[in-house]
Amino acid sequence: MSSPPPHNGRPLSDNDRATPKLDHTGKETVGKENDPRFDAGNKHQDHYTRRLPAWRNAIRKSMIPIVRWETPYLAYMQEKIRTPTLDSYFAYTANLGTHTFFMIFLPILFWCGYTSTGRAMVHVLAAGVFASGFLKDMVCLPRPLSPPLARITMSGSVALEYGFPSSHSTNAVSVVVYFVHALRQSRDEYNPTVYLALQGLCYFYAISIIFGRLYCGMHGFLDVVVGSILGAIIGILQLMYGQSFDNYIFSTDYTHVLFIVLIMLVLVRIHPEPADDCPCFDDTVSFLAVVIGINAGAWHYHLSGYAWNEPVPSTTPFEFESMGLLPTTIRIVLGVVVIFLWRAGTKPALFKILPPIFRFLERASLNLPRAFFLNASKYTSIPTMRDDDNVIPPASNLPNMLKNLAHPRKRSVSVGPQSAADAYETLAYRNRRRRESINSADGIVPEVAQFDHNNKTLSSSAKLEEKPLGVGFLPTPIASRVHSHEQMMGTGDSTTRLVLTPPDSDADFAGEAVQTPAEAENEKREIFRKLMIPRVRYDVEVVTKLIVYAGIAWLAVEGNPILFELVGLGMGVRP
Template sequence: MHAEQHVEEAADAVQSSRLPTPEPRLDAGNKDHDHYARRLPAWRNSLRKTLIPVVRWETPYLALLQEKVRTPALDSYFAYTANLGTHTFYMVFLPILFWCGHTHLGRAMVHMLAAGIYFSGVLKDMLCLPRPLSPPLYRITMSGSAALEYGFPSSHSTNAVSVAMYCIHLLRSTAEQHHPNVYLGLQLLAYFFAATIVFGRLYCGMHGFLDVIVGSLLGAVLGQIQIVYGHTFDLWIAQGNVTPTLIALLVILVLIRTHPEPADDCPCYDDTIAFAGVVMGVQLGAWHFSQSRYSIDTPIPSTVHFDFHHLGLLKTTLRIALGVLIVFVWRAIMKPALLKILPPIYRVLERVRMLIPRAFFLNASNYTSVPHLHGDDNLIPPASEIPHMLNNLVHPRKRAVSVGPQSAADAYETLAYRNRRRRESLKSAEGTPIPKRSSPSPTGRQAHKGAVFGADLLPTPAASRVQSLEQMMGTGKVSLGLLTPPKDSDYVERGARMPNTDLEDEKRELFDQLTKPRVRYDVEVVTKLIVYGGIAWLAVEGNPILFECIGLGMR
């Protein structure tokens, strides 16, 4: 995401709303504890304060792990493989499962991924925990929006573990159909996939141990639920009676409405909405398609009839290409249309008090039109951005490795940790006992930094490496680079050069380095539900029927 795009969007939003410039979006931030005490219920704030020390405690150990194992090759490997755990990867390949007759696997994936995104998003927005600090960590990512979310738990880990667990279950259920070597190889591949994604979140400095442990446990629970109850649920939906489908849709809408409000503008809710739309479209499409003459009931009702040997490579390729094209055309047409149609309707509903506004979304009464939105979708990007994304895979962006705050979350956590050091310094000056750090007496430039931040920022050989890495916490200007291994001097040059200003100037300098997120509009919620519900319906019913009608089917 280019900074100039965000600036243009903010200007467009202000001009269209004819209002003063809105307060900068402080998304996924870790502000002072009073902020969270005001914004969160007491029990949520209490949980957050309990877990914050864990996040800070594990940071230097994560940095030590990263320091011990980082190489240029591994940087590239984990930066690339992180894309295999993204929502976009799954959303691109899920429709293909349906079109190629693997409806049971496609539905299972939808259920597990949607549940994983929802429940991990609930925990993220409920507890508002930041990601581990950088520095001392290096952030290695090809996603410019990753740092905008809260850190706990890791949704990558949740998705990877649930998918791997279900795939292993399918392999074991059909062990007799595979050669022993193939059977063993596929199982190892599933384990390797999950391990790569989970460990990669630690290696890339995007998550801590607590994040990936809880995320993996959540994924295991969701995978087991799908294994035990998934087939029963599929049969229940495919009944001739539409009542089960309507009940499922109602439950999804209730879950959307009861999603907790975060203390900051975290985009987790956006992904929840998109996947909720997918689940709704899949259930409605599966029920209706199962009643048609185009579906078969093996292995579950609403399965698309597909035989590669009968269709051949050419027709199969045409099916997939045409199906993907229709999905992108649907998105390209419906999204702008809904963003024009819905605002007037929302303003009417708002006047009669029939809307329940959600925090951090601009109400329709405060703008006249929705400008063209950049980077508003983390699941399926617009077709125009695909060449740019492919180019990023060939030539990784220079922001693939970063040191220092990347979002308001990082900036506020950096300020909070600096304040902690200041308090420790004052207590030390007053004679109050504080935990002792192993470091030499500061001199010169170091003495100045120690006076400002309450700690020596330049470690010495006498200090343990963990303590040395801890000294780097709460420092840092943003520094972006290619996928290169770290050097100890990088932390000093990029992380430890601190501004000699008062607190407000210090805060301003940090926030001036951040890319400003875009404005979010209330109509985007329903827009995502309709657009992604339509994409799911096309995958489950619309495109399979079209394939049959134009000669790309089995009949």
């Protein structure tokens, strides 16, 4: 994993990487003393120009005008149609497009005998998470500006991710493409009314997820369009080549599995470094690890003698008519408990075992540092973390999560910039509004601004009522901002939080100055003080996620199915 690009001919310093100060135990300190970049003398000229290669920065600058152009239209749409009922509906249904939802329910497909469907879902979702995360971290485009939009989300951590493209849209469309094709292939098995209803449900699911991302202010039109196209391509590729891939894996030659493992590790390695501390890389590692575990486990399981090889190799023995509802329910509950026990026990153990190994590799210059991950030589221990996973939450968080589902709207509304990329664009948006206000005072009627690739304002025939920033866009009172998963769940842990300081100049995107330097600096400080700050991430987490999620996948396709047979919750299959 390569280091971030140098700037001005020198490597990035600890200040550049916002590395926390540590006490004698290796834990990060919190407070003003942990804020070295607050000193104006440590600032740099241009955050994204410094951190991104020139070609990536050029792509980003060419696409930023689209994000700005979309903002007033998205805000206008939100103003016209937003209601408390829709807030609750889209806050709920957004969970149906998350990695967490799929990761919790995918193992059940395997345990109930739907092996082919389960494998296809893993592959399309992993491809979608990798592709969308790769583009997010490569282009570094922010989400639509908030304000003027309100963010409606039950997951505060999602605000730390870039906006382009929408991974929700990618996941939803790829899944729907697969299931619609499967329905059409088995059309004769369904009553015509049921067939049409199931197809309609698939389309409704995709449309609801995609439109919900616009309604919730989490994505713009470009994000969901590109995300949907990406999902359609992935779904079609799975339909075209999925069976050939399975045939390749289920040969008796173990080198095929080793080759797939190598490919997954290479994909982890080539994931681009983002300009801000975005957690997309964490999700990529988790899902690529699942692909490793699914395929290695399935290959071994189909040779173990415990599996059925019909209708496809490595099928978990299961017949609902023979087992009944109660044993089926018990085995699903047992399987889920085993997965959470694996996660709860393995992560702490690896956090103890891996740091000394990483320190040795670092001294031998064999480590592969990654930006925003703290090297093992800079800490002596890893504190208990509660918000360290965007895919499967720890079991201790589940009661609070279920409790908060009773009040989705109360827990979901969040207003204001929530990531560093967001903050840069908010500053630019405010400056643009100030210029429009000045033009209005001079007798020029402000219009919805559009931008060309040089960030120059163009006129537009589309007009919106001119209002102060953040006023009049929302038909309902704005609830308290929810800036983190811990705050949302009531499980905050201040020992793993940092204080982020204002960034460098935003001159590239802010346009001409309309404030005094002191006023601009104070505004910057105020915005960045309110950001949701990414937690400290440790270098050992990458390998930890690979091991933990590969293990979860192995439990789903081999470990738990064998356990079911051994404890009498299977079909009595023995080698």
